[in-house]
Amino acid sequence: MAQIELRGLVPEVFARENPTTVKDSGIWLSDKPVSFSRGCRQLIESASGQGKSSLISFIYGRRTDYRGMIAFDGTDIRGLDSSCWTAIRRRAIAWLPQEMMLFPELTARENVEIKRSLTGWRSPRWVEDAFERLGIADRIDSPVGHMSVGQQQRVAIIRTMAQPADFILLDEPVSHLDSQSNDCAASFIEEEASSTGAGIIATSVGNPLALDYTSITHL
Template sequence: MNTIELQQTLPEVFAGRDGIVSDIWHRQVAFQKGKSYLIEAASGTGKSSLCSFVYGYRQDYQGIIAFDGTNVRKLHVADWVELRKRSLSILFQELRLFAELTAWENVKLKNNLTGFRDKKEIRRWFEELGIADKWDQPIGRMSFGQQQRVAFIRALCQPADFIFLDEPVSHLDDGNGRLMARILTEEAAKQGFGIVVTSIGKHLPLEYDAVMQL
């Protein structure tokens, strides 16, 4: 997949609102593979909804979302399964980790589906992000910032054309944010994937090709 295009897209819940000012909603917007984008937004303007629309998790929107010219509403379940394994990765704002499983088990679940990373590489990321000691600890006993780092590693355990990160550093200090940005930049250079980051203030420190206001 090389292009994700939004054509006059708008959450249905916003349909009755007048005077929406946005670089994305009710516009013609294209995200290109290999480029990085920052979407700045106020709370409640639909940034998490946007991620869910693109990922196919929700369909309560007007307009069109297209992958390489194909309307995603035409995709079947099998298409989405393959896209989520090989083309689209996402770090949800609410993380969606399994509290009763350990940090490693949460990452392993994803990696078992794709077979994309070896355990040594994953462990190295745990060490670099300062959570090596949390490897065998249940997610439910970890802080939200620690969980964010686990979810970030899990998001990298697949090949991708695009990766969406919804407020990925909201609970991280600047040092960990820089570490995450470095790892992401290195992986983008290897795979050539596009990066879309959302933020309501604090954001991942990357060299963005475009900054948009939602």
């Protein structure tokens, strides 16, 4: 996948409200198409409640309660069937949701292994090296439910990167990390994305992933 394009996009809930609710948005109801190209480094900033998680969920196809159009390489995603979405989510788009969606009863390694085994993209050694690099090697065999939120975010980052992708969607990926851990996570993500030419679309409400962004948009 080379490009994601948004045309006249707005959440249904905002569309039913006064248009001034999104009048200053750089994405919602934009007068011109908003596009993200493979290889981009895009930061989407917003205050809480402005729809950043909704936007990421719309692009990933998890939610469809929006007006306007989202297109992958010119194809409206509303027309994609389940088999198409399965292929896209395995090979074209990686997603880290704000709520992380880890399995608390499983270990950190097991949470990552679920993704790795489905795609066959990374080796077990890559997983161990990733935990070491993000400073949580000592927790790799601990149940996720026994880890801090910041540690869980790093597990979720590793899981997200354990698949091939043209675009990586990161919804507030470092909201609970300090600056040093943020820098470490950003370096890891940047290196992995650059190795395949993947684009990164990240959101933030005030603690952005420490990347060198090609574009910053206020939602």
